[in-house]
Amino acid sequence: MRIRYFHTEGFRLSAIYALVFALSAFSIGAVVLLINRHALRDQIIQSSSTDLEAMQRAYDQEGIREVREVIGQLKGAPGASELFLLQKDGQRIAGNLPAVSPQLGVVELRPSAQRARVLGVGRNLAPGLYVFSGSELTHVRRVQEQIQQTLLWAFLAALLLSAVGGVLVSRSFLSRTDAMARACRAIMDGNLKARLPVRGTRDELDRLAATVNEMLDRIAVLMENLGQVTNDIAHDLRTPVTHLRQRLEYGRRDSADPIKSEAAFDAAIEKTDEILAMFAALLRIVQIEGGGRRAAFTPLGITALLEQLRDMFVPVAEAANHSIFLETGEDATVNGDRALLVQLFSNLIENAILHTPDGTAIWLRLVHPAPGKVAVIVADDGPGVPREEQSKIFRRLYRREASRTTPGYGLGLSVVAAIADLHGAKVEIEPASRGLSVRVTFETAAS
Amino acid sequence: MKRQQTGKRTLRLLLIEDDRETSAFVTEALEGRGYEVERSFDGADGLAMAEADNYDALVVDRMLPSMDGLTLVQLLRAHGRHVPVLLLTTMSGLNDRVEGLEGGADDYLAKPFATAELLARVTAIVRRTNGDAMRLTVGDLELDLFNRIAQRNGKHVDLQPQEFRLLAYLVRNAGRVVTRAMLLEHVWDLQFDPRTNIVETHISRLRGKVDRGFSSELIHTIRGAGYMLRAD
Numbered sequence: 289m290r291i292r293y294f295h296t297e298g299f300r301l302s303a304i305y306a307l308v309f310a311l312s313a314f315s316i317g318a319v320v321l322l323i324n325r326h327a328l329r330d331q332i333i334q335s336s337s338t339d340l341e342a343m344q345r346a347y348d349q350e351g352i353r354e355v356r357e358v359i360g361q362l363k364g365a366p367g368a369s370e371l372f373l374l375q376k377d378g379q380r381i382a383g384n385l386p387a388v389s390p391q392l393g394v395v396e397l398r399p400s401a402q403r404a405r406v407l408g409v410g411r412n413l414a415p416g417l418y419v420f421s422g423s424e425l426t427h428v429r430r431v432q433e434q435i436q437q438t439l440l441w442a443f444l445a446a447l448l449l450s451a452v453g454g455v456l457v458s459r460s461f462l463s464r465t466d467a468m469a470r471a472c473r474a475i476m477d478g479n480l481k482a483r484l485p486v487r488g489t490r491d492e493l494d495r496l497a498a499t500v501n502e503m504l505d506r507i508a509v510l511m512e513n514l515g516q517v518t519n520d521i522a523h524d525l526r527t528p529v530t531h532l533r534q535r536l537e538y539g540r541r542d543s544a545d546p547i548k549s550e551a552a553f554d555a556a557i558e559k560t561d562e563i564l565a566m567f568a569a570l571l572r573i574v575q576i577e578g579g580g581r582r583a584a585f586t587p588l589g590i591t592a593l594l595e596q597l598r599d600m601f602v603p604v605a606e607a608a609n610h611s612i613f614l615e616t617g618e619d620a621t622v623n624g625d626r627a628l629l630v631q632l633f634s635n636l637i638e639n640a641i642l643h644t645p646d647g648t649a650i651w652l653r654l655v656h657p658a659p660g661k662v663a664v665i666v667a668d669d670g671p672g673v674p675r676e677e678q679s680k681i682f683r684r685l686y687r688r689e690a691s692r693t694t695p696g697y698g699l700g701l702s703v704v705a706a707i708a709d710l711h712g713a714k715v716e717i718e719p720a721s722r723g724l725s726v727r728v729t730f731e732t733a734a735s
Numbered sequence: 736m737k738r739q740q741t742g743k744r745t746l747r748l749l750l751i752e753d754d755r756e757t758s759a760f761v762t763e764a765l766e767g768r769g770y771e772v773e774r775s776f777d778g779a780d781g782l783a784m785a786e787a788d789n790y791d792a793l794v795v796d797r798m799l800p801s802m803d804g805l806t807l808v809q810l811l812r813a814h815g816r817h818v819p820v821l822l823l824t825t826m827s828g829l830n831d832r833v834e835g836l837e838g839g840a841d842d843y844l845a846k847p848f849a850t851a852e853l854l855a856r857v858t859a860i861v862r863r864t865n866g867d868a869m870r871l872t873v874g875d876l877e878l879d880l881f882n883r884i885a886q887r888n889g890k891h892v893d894l895q896p897q898e899f900r901l902l903a904y905l906v907r908n909a910g911r912v913v914t915r916a917m918l919l920e921h922v923w924d925l926q927f928d929p930r931t932n933i934v935e936t937h938i939s940r941l942r943g944k945v946d947r948g949f950s951s952e953l954i955h956t957i958r959g960a961g962y963m964l965r966a967d
Binding site for chain 1: 830896925926927939
């Protein structure tokens with residue numbers, strides 16, 4: 289479990305930050321130490337030079353005795369850490385350092401193996417009279433060590449903080465991904481209503497979760513549709529299959545009477561065809577909804593399409609004592625699948641023929657409701673569909689009580705809806721004073 | 736049993752269908768109509784048989800083991816074989832028709848089908864003749880496909896465009912049964928089954944123009960199968 293933190297993005301990021309921080313802290317520390325060392329040494333050299341100036345002045349004015357006096361004062365000052373040496377011809381005559389071979393300028397001495405190194409300045413007050421003033425470097429070293437220690441602690445604290453931060457960040461990251469994984473597993477286990485948790489922070493994980501949730505919603509709708517269709521099929525198939533069975537039983541019962549049994553078997557075959565046609569229509573809806581046909585869309589003239597439909601249905605309508613009128617104005621072009629659009633309008637026209645009484649008139653109208661849009665209206669002056677039923681008639685396998693006796697399986701308008709959807713067209717039932725008026729609105733093809 | 740013959744030879748068909756039940760059913764139907772039927776149950780095997788022999792037509796299932804029917808037809812055409820092919824497809828495949836015809840099949844039939852439908856389609860492809868002629872004659876009916884003019888007994892018959900297409904299809908298949916589905920596909924290019932009697936009403940109108948007022952009828956209804964244009 290613990291090892292998982294190292295595999296999370298949060299931890300990886302914290303580790304990278306910690307490393308970058310450590311490197312920059314190191315270089316800053318090194319620079320600080322270097323500058324500090326220089327500053328401390330400069331200070332020692334500065335104060336040593338000042339001391340030597342004072343001694344030189346004392347010697348020039350009062351001679352060697354006065355120099356010894358000055359050294360005594362400086363040495364005895366409260367908190368003084370300076371070291372001095374005054375020697376004449378290699379013999380120490382004052383100060384708290386052993387005699388050395390005289391070196392001029394800035395000098396670093398090591399008075400003895402046990403003592404710390406001394407930094408200072410040497411000068412000759414007069415030929416053979418050498419004076420040195422300096423300080424032990426222990427002070428510098430102590431300050432440097434303190435700075436180093438401070439830096440080290442700060443560094444360790446920062447490392448610890450970034451590690452803790454990394455673990456916390458990855459734990460929060462992990463807890464969220466774990467929650468998502470749990471939600472997914474719940475969905476796999478059958479709780480289709482489960483959704484990925486969203487915190488509302490609009491960060492990457494939230495956006496991902498929201499997108500996945502939208503996808504799940506869409507899938508849920510499709511599943512629901514599918515379930516609905518399965519139910520409908522099971523329900524609607526029962527009737528024709530029961531009828532089929534009855535016909536077959538009649539056929540066997542009447543086997544002695546060839547005319548009767550033949551009629552029964554013919555009826556059975558007809559029922560079978562009806563069932564198969566229902567399956568074919570359902571499969572077609574599924575195929576249309578799959579959207580694969582969109583690739584084969586071509587520009588189509590609406591007027592020519594409507595003329596073809598009128599010519600196709602005029603004999604049918606007249607045989608049923610209906611009349612068809614075509615009203616077109618300016619032609620329009622839409623991108624579409626010709627065979628499917630013929631099916632769409634055929635279904636609407638057939639409904640108008642099949643579900644209305646003798647003498648009904650049917651209109652096919654081409655209208656231009658807005659720039660870039662074209663609508664085809666299939667209207668009739670029959671009895672119409674009650675308002676409360678209008679939203680239902682596009683449902684799969686929905687059949688109005690009134691139309692139970694006419695041919696069809698309640699799929700015609702579902703096919704219409706599926707084809708319109710494929711074409712990005714909108715199907716609406718228009719408010720009409722008489723009859724049913726269905727309007728299909730397309731985007732016109734840019735030409 | 737009436738033999739399907741050209742000259743003295745019985746017409747031989749090759750049925751390539753892996754489902755044994757369908758195969759037996761189709762074979763029985765075709766043999767009942769007087770064809771001699773050989774069978775294959777596998778795509779690659781069927782292709783080999785078709786290339787090794789001269790059949791009068793092939794009936795090929797779309798879905799076959801080892802090689803699907805469409806590929807089989809494509810290979811057959813690629814190898815320069817022009818034997819007529821009827822492709823059997825699954826129910827209502829939207830693209831089956833286009834794919835099948837583009838792949839080189841002469842016609843396609845969606846399963847499940849009625850026996851009469853199968854027989855009509857096989858007969859239509861086996862005897863596909865004068866398909867490209869521009870002038871067709873049956874009895875005293877003359878059709879000029881180029882100028883879209885129909886005459887009966889020397890008298891002009893005035894036809895709407897769809898009526899002319901319908902008559903032309905009947906004339907091209909004169910002496911053979913054409914089914915309702917064949918007409919819907921070939922005359923109106925419909926790829927679905929309409930719920931209204933489009934075919935029946937158009938035929939009735941056509942009869943009014945072609946047959947009414949003449950001594951003999953050319954357009955005959957074949958019960959349980961379809962229509963036939965025939966000069967008695």
